[in-house]
Amino acid sequence: MGVPSLVQKQHADEHRIKAFVSFLFLCIVLLVAFSHVYFNQQLAQHSYFDSVRFLKENRSVHISDEHGGTQLKAWLGIPLPENSKSYKCRPRDLTNNETDAVCFEWIDQARLQVTVQETEHLRCYEIHWQSLSSSFAPLDCFDASESVWFGGGLTTEGMKWPLNKLNIPLSPFVTGQGNDVKWGSILKRRFFSSTGAAIVVDENVPLWLEFKDDKLCVESRSGYPYNTESLPVLNYSICTGPDAPTTIRLLADNGLWDGVRKDEMEVIRELLQDPVWRFDLISASGNLVESLRNFTNRILSVEWTSPGYLMLTRPWEAFVGDLEFDTSQFDDLEAAFEIIHRKGFKIAVGTSPYFSTFSQSYEEGLIESNRSFWLSQPPRDDGPLVPSLVSKDDDNSLVVLDPTYLPAAKWFSKKLSNLKKKYTVDAVVLDLGTTESLPKHFQLEVDTVDPSKLTTYFLKAVRSTLPTVLATSSAIEMPKLPTFVITPKAAPTWDGLQTTLPSVLTLSILGYPFIICPPVGGNVSPGESTASKELYIRWLEFNTFLPVIQYKILPFDYDDETMEIAEKLATLRKTLVMPIIRKIADESVLSAAPIIRPIWFLDSEDPECFSDETNDQFLIGDKILVAPILTPETFERDIYLPRGVWKDGMDGSLRKGGRWLNGYKVNLRQIPYFIRMPDGTRL
Template identity: 30%
Template sequence: MLSTKKKDSGSNLIEEENDESEKEVEKENESKEENETPTANGENQADVDNEGITIVVPTLGSINAGGDAKNKDTNGDIKATKESPKSAKPRKKREYKLKAFVGILFVFIVIAVILIYHFYHEQQYLIEIGRKIRFQEDTRVLHIDRINVNEDNVRDDILLGNLGLNIPYHSLPSKCSLEEDKTTELCLKWKYYARLEIKYEVLGGNKCYNISWEGLNPLHEPKDCFNLDSGHWYGMGELDPQMWPLEKKHIKLSPFLSGRNRLGDRFGQVLERYLLQSQGAVLVVDYDVPLHVSLNQNNDSKLCLHGRFQDSPFPEINRTRTDTNFLRYRICVGHNARKVQEFALQSLLPTPRSNNNYNILKPMIDNPVWTMTHRGELKQDKVLDFARKIKENDFHSSYLEISDHWQAVHGDLIFDTSKFPNISMLSGQLKTMGFKLALWIHPFVNVESKAFVEGVFKNYWVRGPNNQVSGLTLSHDDEVAAVLDPTNGDATAWFQQKLGDLAQTYGIDSFTFGGKGLLPASPTFENPLSDIDYYTKLYADMVAALNMPVQLEAASRSQHLPIVIKMFGRQTNWGYNFGLKSVIPTALALSVLGYSFVIPGIIGGNADLNTMDKELYIRWMEVAAFMPVMEFSVAPWELDPETVIIAKDMINKHKTVVVPRIQSYLFDLNCSQICPPIIQPLWWIAPDDDTAQTIDSEFLVGETLLVAPILEKSKKTRDIYFPKGIWRDEIQRNSITGPKWMKNYLVELNQIAYFTMVS
């Protein structure tokens, strides 16, 4: 049965049933359907008869789209409804709103799915490796936290690293398998750029992270940076100017090589790839890495490590692949700076066997070294006269060192007879007076020497490019010279034999070796070196084998040797540029690297008598008295009687206060295998003391003697910081309980403030 809707004056639809006219209506509808076509948008097509009756017939499109059950009877037949044409527009508005709502809902669902996936994935990532390695793949931030996590499992970052800075941030990594425990190893690969491996391990109770980058194309240069403001930093070695802590210094990106490397000498002669952070972390870079370093470049508070062969002095023989750069280093975290430093001295740095070395160096430590450096023209009678005046002024006779101009030609190791007509007699006279004779030697061999000709035929010298001829360079005196190749076993045996013959023939008791010198351009060695500074290590190994006290101005990985490190090129000024203020920071930096025995330069710096500043000379002497070795060139009696009195007092303090403290520190602590260096920063006994971590004008001898010298011109007072403990004032004989500052402490010109810890 067909239903119809009639439109009244109130626009109400009236439903009528007309059984008698059913057939007539059906015929009329059939005739109209033949003339109807579906609308373009698939909506119902409607006809209006002459009486205002609207017949609504759903099209196939509307049936398929809507599927409204109300338009079907129980038999599935389509019902016709009466509908006003005015209701079409509101219906379309409702459809638009519905479509907009569905669109917004779709966008919301997509965003929700993405967020849920991201956080679920990140949580899974942290669960998988976050307990050991906390690395964010998207930002490439490495989090290094303390050795202990607190009870709430809240992590406290002590170091943040931004890794892979030369990889575009839009480049996403893929995981690479190491086939190991996924909680201790991470491997990621950025296609066309680099591969990163981070391995976690526990060593001696310390958390260690081994980080390795390998370039995947010849142009990619791995670069990682760490925040300096997370703590205070120490290490590296000799710098100019010398700053403590390191974050005070600015270094542009430079090859990390010791001085005299043709590249501006940003670094000194003693250099190690080792850094210590005050919160309890150490960073050690592998020595075969073509390392470039920047520190606070553009005031960015960053320490950056950069692995690059291109346009650098690093030899390319140590590439893991011949066409790529790489960067490898280790970070270890301990309970505090002292704990992790003790671990590093035992496991990460060459082991310093301090008391074994002390037995060899003791004669040089007990009494001052007297050197002829900066004393004008060097001649035999002047050496003898100097020795006599030392005795006449009632100073100790110990080592008397003849500077490097004793040779006729550099490299021959033969005395210049015009200066030393009878060196055997001079040696005998000096020994009768109680002196030991020392000679200064540089690593250069003049091209005019007989030794140079011999070495050319026997390939004893470092060769130049393409390994063809002996490489030439300039000596410290600007002479054209060659340099011994310590990778050549025959060359080292020849050199050691010549030194041994010299010592035996003339009674030489010690040698002082100048810096490594300026190597030839593009040097080639008998056996390839993994890094240029390995030359310095081999040279130190060679001369330390002489089994006598030796001084060295250059060192690398030489902490275990019986050597004294001589601070390079101290100058006559009060400042940090190789002047008096640089002495304590340099001694502390060398201590962090593991070097125990140091000479704080010639007392007063490199000036001769005519330009020497008396006040500076005395204050420098007071600092030197509390270092392991003292060294004079300008003699105290050459200034005035007051200086002589002060010098004798300082030498006596060195002998009666410092030397016994060194002995007790080395032997009472049973340091036969491992022992921390003698000179230490204040934080060594108070590793969590923020103030102690920044003091660069005080130092400790052992652990119980605090030294606070005057380092300012025309000053007789200074502020002194005391870490925890009870300290006995050795000038005023009272006690101070730390931690505390003492302001305006009076120190006369003939005094040095030092304090003994009593508890």
């Protein structure tokens, strides 16, 4: 090899060495930079409790499940600037002297305190925000992009299941009817995730809530519609369990049974066993007493029907709040009621705490110069309290009872008791309205932050002397039994039918197992067309599997085929459905466990059970799976069976679970349902 070749080879070796050294230097620089960033992240990130990581820079929280996966991700104190300086709280600032609490304070802005409570299968992190400035409203958000969320209650802009399908801007979490409030008439401050996490907000928080862009956000904000002007406080719990059904069960109110008498249990069983027959007086014509007699005679004209509760809805008074039947419309009503009772019916009348200013009751309520029974405007310069006027159901001159004023509550209860005795009425159904039918500003004898809580006071007032309140239209907690909750009206359309199942499932997991749904065929208003034959039959098939079945339009109003289908479904309900519902209902009295359940209650580890394609199926307990037909001209559908062995209710065949039945055929006379067989059953 010549000298030039040796020189060229030497230069090549030098270049390779330089390149290697440069690469090695670059790797060292990147490693040092990564270590620096990682080290600083670890400095900012702390693990204050088992399974919880907290990044102080942006106040993000990661809660892990028992397998190390993310169970919940949250961002706390959204209004605080990122990287804002926090300090440890002084011992004297800790709530309830919680010495083991984790507490931070942002000077002149807010204070955050976190404690933990544990039971065998449930861990709850208690979050307590205290605003230190009128410009700071505590706002926390939770990631909903990788999980499915349920709960909250009914909504006014199309009932959806799950919550991820909603797009609700930040708005007050109070009962409403679709004007300025986005939430409906039955609520509960609980939200559940498919991962087994739950958010439970304290009842005294002036809660605003948002669900959009894959985030659930809760905020505490003083002022209208809440009755508080103090610096806002945000108290809530983040609870985690091994799975969603377990978390729901452990957070349920297991005290529904407390104080329930034997006769009240009979009322529950009667509502489950026999239909509710709704007679809308506003839709009746001619002689009302004669119309009522004819209605009950038609019900008993066929063998498969049975008398149950006959529900008389308003208007039955001359003026709203008279609490006395209008004698000009009802001739010899006492005698008519006696005959109806002999036929086996029980009578329930609809009433409310709203009173017309033209009613005799209004005058009775003006008892003193400076105090009345009515919700009143805040006084000016120590002047008298002036009743506030409200509008409801096209009546623009109403006042509202103050249920927190004891003399008013006793007076109202006594009026209803007198009505019951005079006409042998068996029960009342309360239309309690929502916060949107209350005055904007009013004064109560007993202050309460959330105006929705008036529903609880109303129920308590009525039940003090009239135990049988059959149902209530509005609630923020499950009423004392035997009172059921009754869901809002549903239009006699396919959309009306489709909103019923999301409502039932939502209320069931929130701790409202005893529900009365809209009547078969929907709520038909005067001048409105009734449901088509197909819609009526599909609605009847669906309602056959619900805890209570309610009729307003009778099957007799259609044709012989509809009557035949109704008879077949009545037999199915009596022989198969009711024994199971009765058994589960007895369990629900003790534990508030849902009677109607989403299919993921049976297998929360199966992702198919949480999919959009299975949202229109449901379970009765863990025994019957129902896949109703909720769309027009539909004669086949896909059905998912969770794990186990299932008996096809239509043909009696056994089917293996954990799989789809695609293109399952069904005619107008059929509804797909499947009975879960005991473990170990062989195909």
